[in-house]
Amino acid sequence: MDNGLLKTPPMGWMAWERFRCDIDCKDDPENCIREDLFRDMADRLVEDGWKELGYEYVIIDDCWMSMLRDEHGRLQPDPFRFPGGIAKLARYIHDRGLKLGIYADMGTHTCMGFPGTTLDTINIDAQTFASWGVDYLKFDGCSSNPIEQMLGYPLMSKALNATGRPMAYSCSWPVYVGGLPPKVNYSLLGDICHLWRNYVDIQDSWDSVQGIVEWFSNNQDDLQPAAGPGRWNDPDMLIIGNFGLSVDQARAQMALWAIMAAPLIMSNDLRNLDNSARFILQNKVAVAINQDSMGIQGRRLLQEKNHIEVYWRPLSHSASALVFLSRRTDMPSLYHTSLAKLKYDTGNYEAYDVFTGSTVTGLNATTQFTLSINPSGVVMWYLGIYADMGTHTCMGFPGT
Ligand code: A2G
Structure with a gap:
């Protein structure tokens, strides 16, 4: 989308690949999806040199919501896991010079079964996110049909713009319609979204990284021209620092994501990262290549x-x-x-x-x-x- 945001691919951290839908705060307090996890990651981004390299978004994924909307029909966070509410978490993150991302789903339910955003709640949800100070929305597509998606993704784009708050807009739409033209219209996506997921979810393995690279490369004639400043293909999160990649494979993911002008959104545990992962993710030249101002995908x-x-x-x-x-x-x-x-x-x-x-x-x-x-x-x-x-x-x- 051409509104001045994401002139280069977004950089930051997102919960999903590493922390999934862990809501067991009783037995797994360190790793469950709750406000402390996002505050911890924000602290790490600032104190461990990530922010100065450009890693600025802290993105909440699925499983943050309460099962019920509030009395005004607004989404609300789980009261036990986010007792301070999202606006307070956004302030914490903004006070540190970072930005907050959140997750919603075009459909009746999120992929993990939490309340979805149907056509009639798009406006109120966009307004709710703006009122909380959200800077980035990942809009997933579980539990909807292609017609609802065709209506819903452009409507959410309009609704976000209408709030007056600049919010980056990440669309999962292509994944739900096969990722390729003619079912996916990449020029429309480039008009309404800042980035979009094209292909399957990444998992913590080299097989998964290789499969994604292979699919993007096999289809580069369709995908590569779609990218540019404000409009990015998203092969999914960086899994460097987790359990599945060797040091060589981690370098390969970093290198290939830089070539692909991919979002550099890590999903790892920044509180326990070994130095080899840190050096790879903080490699200034790899980051500079990814963030090149011409924004031409390789x-x-x-x-x-x-x-x-x-x-x-x-x-x-x-x-x-x-x-x-x-x-x-x-x-x-x-x-x-x-x-x-x-x-x-x-x-x-x-x-x-x-x-x-x-x-x-x-x-x-x-x-x-x-x-x-x-x-x-x-x-x-x-x-x-x-x-x-x-x-x-x-x-x-x-x-x-
Ligand atoms: O829901 C989907 O599988 C998402 N995939 C994944 O990234 C994660 O958000 C998950 C949460 O339930 C896409 O957005 C394509």
Whole structure:
């Protein structure tokens, strides 16, 4: 949606993948969906360096609601798990310079069976969220039919705008109609939503990450042109820091989400994150590539027979990013190539290896180079043009 919000993909934290619908605050007080969990995550975002990198949204997912609307027909939070109410939680989050997201569902019930938003309650729900100070709405689509969705998603967009409060609008609509044209109209989605979920929910495994990347790449001709400032495809949350990914696989998720101009919305436990996950998620160059101001989504360029794949994204200042992904399961593979083989023009380049910090200078398009790529791992390069006319090259080396 072109109203000035989300000029770059949103960054933040969302409860769902890691904390699901845990409402057992008696036996699992640390992990249940309640206001303390969101306050804890807000504290971590501010105190552990996330906010300054751009991770700013704290997003409540399903299972925050009371089973009943209030006497005015408004949604209300579960009184035991959110005793202070959402407005107070929003103040806590705003006081720390962060933004609050919330979840609702176009349909009779949310996916976990809490009260849904039907066509007749769209306006009141949008007004309720605005009155609480919500900054972001994830609008799911369980328990509705395609006609209700076709009416409801645009109506919610209008209703949010009519509140006068700027709220980012995330639409799960495409998932419920198969994710692809002609059933999904991506130009309409780009007009009414800031981001949208295209495909199945992510789970805590490399299989799940790979399946998502494969689907997005196989369908990139339909999906890639739909993205741009204010309108983003959403392959779902970052699961880095949980239980399912090795360090190499975590780097791969970060690299591929950066290439795909995907929302960087983590779902992990920021209170217990190991340093390797933290370094990957806080990698400044990976984040900068994801947040590039041109907002052009990248593409898979090549699938080699030996299960090495190459992904590419054009970036501002004539720079670009390359990701070399190994989908092999044997040993580190040597990959021989040149920039010319990857369709680069003649010129002099320098490459910065995003995860090792090493630099390769003196590359021209025909220079042959060899990379070693770990199984289910990546090498990620930020590529600048070398020897610009100016005082410094794009990477800060002496210029001409
Ligand atoms: O409901 C759906 O499965 C959501 N999926 C998932 O992200 C989570 O919100 C869950 C909560 O019950 C989509 O929005 C596509």
